[in-house]
Amino acid sequence: MSGSGRKPPLVADRRYASQSRAGAAAKSRSAAGKTKSGATARKTARRKAPRGGFLGRIFGGFFRLIFRIVWGVTWRTGAVVGVLLGLATFYYYSTLPPVTQLLDGRSRGSVTLLDNEGRVFAWRGETFGGQITAQNVSPHLQHAVVATEDRRFYHHLGVSPRGIASAVRINLREGRGPFSGNGGSTITQQVAKLLCLGVPFERETQTEAEYEAECRESSVWRKIKEVPYALAMEAKYSKDEILTIYLNRAYLGAGARGFEAAAQRYFGKSANEVNPSEAAMLAGLLVAPSYYAPTRNLERAQGRANVILGLMAEQGYLTSAELSQSRSNPARLSEAAEARAGGYFADWVMESGPSFLTRETTEDVVIRTTLDQRLQRAAEEALAHIFETKVREGSEAQAAIVVMSSDGAVRAMVGGRRTQVSGAFNRATQALRQTGSSFKPFVYAAAMDLGYHPSDWVEDSPLTIHIPGSGPWSPRNYTNDFRGQVTLTEAFKHSLNIPAIRVSEAVGRENVRRVAAEFGIRSDMAQGPALPLGASEATLVEMTGAYAGLLNGGNAVRPYGLLELRLAGDNQLLIGKEGGIQNRVISERAARLTTYMMREVIESGTGTRARLPDREAAGKTGTTSAARDAWFIGFTADYVAGVWMGYDDNTPLNGVTGGGLPAEIWREVMVRVHEGLPAHPLPLDVPEPPVPLDVVVRQHSSGAAPAPVDPYRDPATGNYPAQAQQPQSLDNAIDQVLREVLGTFLPN
Missing domain, CATH: 3.40.710.10 (DD-peptidase/beta-lactamase superfamily)
Structure with a gap:
């Protein structure tokens, strides 16, 4: 039964799998080669393909060259300006004194005249009412000043490019020079101007009027110099300290230097106590102290105050009820300021004393008359x-x-x-x-x-x-x-x-x-x-x-x-009745x-x-x-x-x-x-x-x-x-x- 013996099972030849794998590898290498050769061919084709023709290549190259030059000049100039700005800012920063040394900005003293009962009836010279701070001044006054002069005061670094650009646009539109009229200055820049960029008054070499004119110069170069000084102040002082300097040094008409002196002169009260309508009237003086002085034209000053009250309400400092109340009860002058009694008499008394204690005094003098x-x-x-x-x-x-x-x-x-x-x-x-x-x-x-x-x-x-x-x-x-x-x-x-x-x-x-x-x-x-x-x-x-x-x-x-002449705060009699x-x-x-x-x-x-x-x-x-x-x-x-x-x-x-x-x-x-x-x-x-x-x-x-x-x-x-x-x-x-x-x- 040899013929009936079973044959071994059939098994597929493994060479096909090897060939298959080899074939796949070959195909892979072939595809890679084709891909590489295709990419090379496309790149070569791109290099050889013309781009818009001959003129296109010329103009394209020219503009790329201009861009590279401008970019190179710009970033290098920017780097130089940045370095110079940093150096100037550092220099000004190193020269800035403590805040307390900057609050009394007068170059001459004041004379306060009292009547026979000891009541103030006139002032001469520049009166400084005493130091106030942004923390203790009436909040209404602080809000009125910020709303009027610099609504973004607490959010910028001392300079507002947007404000300057807007001011330049307004000035040019009205036919003025770019920096004539509306200055677009922040409160910090205004303080820089009030400080005359740190330049002291030299009484021996210039008059007070010449010094004031120099400090108020509005040239492009002056504006440029204000920038590092303003940045230095922002780095040196807090916002409240900068506002404190401003509140104490600003000139507010009628010989009043600082808001404390102005509040005393116009309302007979401290700047810590003014209400919204009084604060608005004081803030309104900043734009034109003589023109809007309430002693010159009370109705005009009240009209300006109404504008300021509107700004305060618009910026959330006053409710609609407070706005209505303030506008229906406008600020009024104190009895002494309203009467302005004895103008001729005060001038005569000033002439009767020595000039170094009256007309040209550098001290604060009190005269009883x-x-x-x-x-x-x-x-x-x-x-x-x-x-x-x-x-x-x-x-x-x-x-x-x-x-x-x-x-x-x-x-x-x-x-x-x-x-x-x-x-x-x-x-x-x-x-x-x-x-x-x-x-x-x-x-x-x-x-x-x-x-x-x-x-x-x-x-x-x-x-x-x-x-x-x-x-x-x-x-x-x-x-x-x-x-x-x-x-x-x-x-x-x-x-x-x-x-x-x-x-x-x-x-x-x-x-x-x-x-x-x-x-x-x-x-x-x-x-x-x-x-x-x-x-x-x-x-x-x-x-x-x-x-x-x-x-x-x-x-x-x-x-x-x-009757008597003394220095303010001093009981020693300097001059008596003559x-x-x-x-x-x-x-x-x-x-x-x-x-x-x-x-x-x-x-x-x-x-x-x-x-x-x-x-x-x-x-x-x-x-x-x-x-x-x-x-x-x-x-x-x-x-x-x-x-x-x-x-x-x-x-x-x-x-x-x-x-x-x-x-x-x-x-x-x-x-x-x-x-x-x-x-x-x-x-x-x-x-x-x-x-x-x-x-x-x-x-x-x-x-x-x-x-x-x-x-x-x-x-x-x-x-x-x-x-x-x-x-x-x-x-x-x-x-x-x-x-x-x-x-x-x-x-x-």
């Missing part, structure tokens, strides 16, 4: 009332007023119709004007001091005096008539010129000049016979002070306004008799329009040649007041005399000044009634009494000098004496 703000307002209101009701609209006539006590302490001063001024021409202290008949009290006071009496007789008749070099001079009375024999009181109260000349000649011009000079008239007085008619010039404050000497019993006074009662000029009897005659001027003479309703008053009118000046000066038992009226260019007044508008101004002033004060009698002596003239003539003929007043009677004995025994007429007597003195120089 004699000013009474109630009286100051009374004088200002009285002047305004008369010009509104009695003077034609459009008149450019000016007026000045001085009110003082009998010791020369000036209580109120108005130097012109515009009262809210500083540094203006002061007609009360600077204007030398002819005094007219307001000079006559010194003539009669000299006569009273020599023994004359208000009841003495003097002749009012035509008079001619020969003046060497000028010829005959024939003065006239204002009314162009003559009254014959009159008493000195009648001559004085009716302001008769001829009797005044006769009295002056009788007592001697030198005596008249001496009395006037010792009472305080400092200008050169006329040498000729026109002296008693007020041909000399004087200021209103001099004349008012001279009248104060008559009120106080015959003692000269030196008008003064300064004015007041001085030496005796005439006897008390003479002063009291002169006061009596001056009372009669108001009671029944040329000054009746000055009569007061509830108390005695004494005074004298004065009108100069062609009515270029009109005066009324007088006093009660409490105060002396002087009024001058005229034109600055000496234009004659139209229908105005001293007994007219000046007397009415004087009355209005004194009525207001004496409100609430009890009436006191004047210090005067009422003389005995005059002896009838015919009796005087008979008594003189018998040798029992002197003749009526003439230039040649001895007032002590009533006798005549031998060379002038009983002259036929006063004219001939004057002529005779002048010829004897001057000889052949007199014309025949």
Whole structure:
């Protein structure tokens, strides 16, 4: 059964698998080769394929070259600028002092003026109210400043490219230079400008104005220099410290440096206490301190504040209710700032002290003065009332007023119709004007001091005096008539010129000049016979002070306004009162008799329009040649007041005399000044009634009494000098004496 044996199983030949694997490998190598050769071929094809033709290759290469050059220059320039900026920033960083040394940015000190009750009424120089910080200042003020000046202040590094670009665009659109007008500066950059980039003020080599101009320069180079300085401050100080410097150094008008000084000046409170409307008004000053100063135009300042309030609400610092409340209750000035009382007075006091402690002080000075703000307002209101009701609209006539006590302490001063001024021409202290008949009290006071009496007789008749070099001079009375024999009181109260000349000649011009000079008239007085008619010039404050000497019993006074001068925070007195009662000029009897005659001027003479309703008053009118000046000066038992009226260019007044508008101004002033004060009698002596003239003539003929007043009677004995025994007429007597003195120089 060998044929039936089984065969071994069939097994596939493994060579096919090997061949298969070999084939796969071969295929793989072949595919790789093909792929490589294909890529090489495609790359070669790309290199060989033309790109847009010949011109395309040229322009493409040119632009690639330009790009490479620009890129190379740009990153290299950027690197250089970055290095320089870093070095400049590091330099400025190393020079920046501690914050506390940067808060008081003034180059000169301030003067704070206090009234007689110790209340502030005026400032001069630059006031620094004291250091404040961003942490303790009113949040409303901080928000108002940030909202107005730099809303991204807390988010940038000191410079805002977007803000600068916007400012440049606005300036160019409005036809200005790129950096003229809107600057686009951040608060940090503004601080850099306030610090003048760290350049100190050299008083020896430049003026303050030159330094300020240099600091405010707006050139491109200046803007470039601000950048590293601003970056240095951002690196050196915190945001609150930078804002603190800004709050303390910013100038806010009216001499206020820093928000504390401005808050005190405008609102009478600290910057820590201002409400939203006050904060908005202060912040509004930053753009234009003088233009938006509330002391200059309150309505304009309030309008600007409304804009700031809107910005604060827009940026989330105020709710709609707070915005409505603030706009319905706008900020208002404090009483001192609103009144701005005593502008002329403050200027006068500043001139009375040494310049290094007043006008040019580098320290903070406090001056206590004699000013009474109630009286100051009374004088200002009285002047305004008369010009509104009695003077034609459009008149450019000016007026000045001085009110003082009998010791020369000036209580109120108005130097012109515009009262809210500083540094203006002061007609009360600077204007030398002819005094007219307001000079006559010194003539009669000299006569009273020599023994004359208000009841003495003097002749009012035509008079001619020969003046060497000028010829005959024939003065006239204002009314162009003559009254014959009159008493000195009648001559004085009716302001008769001829009797005044006769009295002056009788007592001697030198005596008249001496009395006037010792009472305080400092200008050169006329040498000729026109002296008693007020041909000399004087200021209103001099004349008012001279009248104060008559009120106080015959003692000269030196008008003064300064009581004490000290450095702020220091109790040591540097300067005290330098004015007041001085030496005796005439006897008390003479002063009291002169006061009596001056009372009669108001009671029944040329000054009746000055009569007061509830108390005695004494005074004298004065009108100069062609009515270029009109005066009324007088006093009660409490105060002396002087009024001058005229034109600055000496234009004659139209229908105005001293007994007219000046007397009415004087009355209005004194009525207001004496409100609430009890009436006191004047210090005067009422003389005995005059002896009838015919009796005087008979008594003189018998040798029992002197003749009526003439230039040649001895007032002590009533006798005549031998060379002038009983002259036929006063004219001939004057002529005779002048010829004897001057000889052949007199014309025949």
